[in-house]
Amino acid sequence: MTGKEYVLNVLEQVEKRNENEKEFLDAVKEVATSLIPVFEKHPEYMEEGLLERIVEPERQIMFRVPWVDDKGRVQVNRGYRIQFNSAIGPYKGGLRFHPTVNASIVKFLGFEQIFKNSLTGLPIGGGKGGSDFDPKGKSDREVMRFCQSFMAELCKHIGLDTDVPAGDIGVGAREIGYMYGYYKKIRNANDQGVLTGKGLAYGGSLTRTEATGYGLVYFTEEMMRANNLSLDGKRVVISGSGNVAIYATQKATQLGAKVVALSDSNGYIYDENGINLEVVKEIKEVKRGRIKEYLDYVPSAKYFEGCRGIWTIKCDIALPCATQGEIDENSAKILVENGTKVVAEGANMPSTLEAIEVFQSNGVLFGPAKAANAGGVACSALEMSQNSMRMSWSFEEVDNKLKNIMVNIYKNSAAAAKEYGQEGNILMGANIAGFKKVADAMMAQGIV
Structure with a gap:
């Protein structure tokens, strides 16, 4: 089987299983088609079913989030967390609070996160989550009550070495603070590294906002x-x-x-x-x-x-x-x-x-x-490192590390594109460079 035939077969399977998830299907198609020359050069990746495994999440969680608004009325939203791939490290990816959030969007974001995180060169796997809750127009108390209810369920699935969420659209320092406070209370643990994007007073990193x-x-x-x-x-x-x-x-x-x-x-x-x-x-x-x-x-x-x-x-x-x-x-x-x-x-x-x-x-x-846009998750991983060491780096230190990471992402993507005959195609190069690191880790760890 040629690399192209292999990719087309996998895409056909993915479309059958996820036929109503356009965002996810587009993301998979964009990545998979760019990997055809990789499978031609490395048939062992096909033999081990790497693409079939990498397009299927390791775990997908959906849950109810009930909360009470300022008028005393009960509101119910849906919460999501997708733990897509942990081959190179704990799941890492943001939480998005926006009315458009659904299973397809969370899956597409989680899938993209695998390769983005790989490109940073840091030991973090791919995950994503969120809710169809809209923080716009809500009072601080309403946002707090929602975040606490959301974390009451999410806390069962995250951890320092398991899954480390961060912020995304609709989830800033306010929301992270409310979620971390409730996590700390119900877990009775000051695990600062379990969430990133925190305030500077309780384990956040300089430069993370920027x-x-x-x-x-x-x-x-x-x-x-x-x-x-x-x-x-x-x-x-x-x-x-x-x-x-x-x-x-x-x-x-x-x-x-x-x-x-x-x-x-x-x-x-x-x-x-x-x-x-x-x-x-x-x-x-x-x-x-x-x-x-x-x-x-x-x-x-x-x-x-x-x-x-x-x-x-x-x-x-x-x-x-x-x-x-x-x-x-x-x-x-x-x-x-x-x-x-x-x-x-x-x-x-x-x-x-x-x-x-x-x-x-x-x-x-x-x-x-x-x-x-990998700078956000790169700095989140640097925040995790600082939390693990119980220390804080200066703005300049983090900013310099961030710049080096972004420069290296470009250089590695450009080099991968050139190696596979697509010089100048940074999209293809980024997909290949991100995929190969994850693929080699999956090969080493067996069929799991």
């Missing part, structure tokens, strides 16, 4: 440098206005670029003079408001309803940092027509498969999410 956004820009900078380009003086459009977008804006600005647009789920702002980040932080991190409030502080800026229109703005670099599937084929074509030279993903799989094809066929430098 890590995903900073890491995205470090990766983008290295990818551009390898292609004789520079961030200096470039126009950048960044979607989103949460943690990743804010700190990608900060680092890109520090390195000489000009970020001219940000968005949220309602619409986007355009500021020709460059985004005033302190205003955005006030709106989003302090007031928890909407991005259109930016115009109250900067009247010369413009606001547009609908977030997809942000990709019509002319830019040299596009950094999608909002959510999955936000750049479709049409948006990708507009970016290309407007002269965009670089696209690097800060969100998880924000470009559709069709959009990626448009970028690659038009010579756009493309940094896939599993490589470009």
Whole structure:
């Protein structure tokens, strides 16, 4: 059997078992098809059924989360945790609280996490979780009661050497704090390393807040440098206005670029003079408001309803940092027509498969999410290390480690692409480099 026949057979099985899970199927197809040359070169991977095993989660948990709102009414949400692959270390991946969370999204995120975590070079496996709970518009007390109920069940499935969750969309320092406090109470254990993204007062790491956004820009900078380009003086459009977008804006600005647009789920702002980040932080991190409030502080800026229109703005670099599937084929074509030279993903799989094809066929430098946004989980693993040693590193120490990790992710992805005859295809290189480390570990550990 050829490598292509093997991959197509596995994809057919996956589609039959998961026919209504589009996000997961897209993620598996994108990874599996890029691994065909690996299976051609290493038939032993096929003989051991590695792809069949790696696309099937080791464990998938779904549970009820009842809680009481401020009016005394009982509310019920669904909670999820998928423990996808532990070949190279404990499951590691964020918790997402958002109304769109379902089994397919959690599976696709968990599957992507396997390869992202592998690329960091750190000993962490792939997992993901969350709930269809929406923290927006909820009081602190409501969020606390939900988090405590969520942790009452989740605590049975996580541990320092088993599964270490972190934050994601809708889960920031507030939510992590509530969950860790309740975990500590019901477990009677000060296991600081069981959750990452914690506050600095109780085991958190400096640079963790900035890590995903900073890491995205470090990766983008290295990818551009390898292609004789520079961030200096470039126009950048960044979607989103949460943690990743804010700190990608900060680092890109520090390195000489000009970020001219940000968005949220309602619409986007355009500021020709460059985004005033302190205003955005006030709106989003302090007031928890909407991005259109930016115009109250900067009247010369413009606001547009609908977030997809942000990709019509002319830019040299596009950094999608909002959510999955936000750049479709049409948006990708507009970016290309407007002269965009670089696209690097800060969100998880924000470009559709069709959009990626448009970028690659038009010579756009493309940094896939599993490589470009790995800074968050890399810093989470560094937080775990600090917790294990009962010590804290300085901001500069963590930031330097983060930058080295992101530079190495690019270099390893580029080297893997070249080795398998796909020089310059960083998506394929990232998939191959991430897969091979996990595959070799699985081979060594037998069929389990």
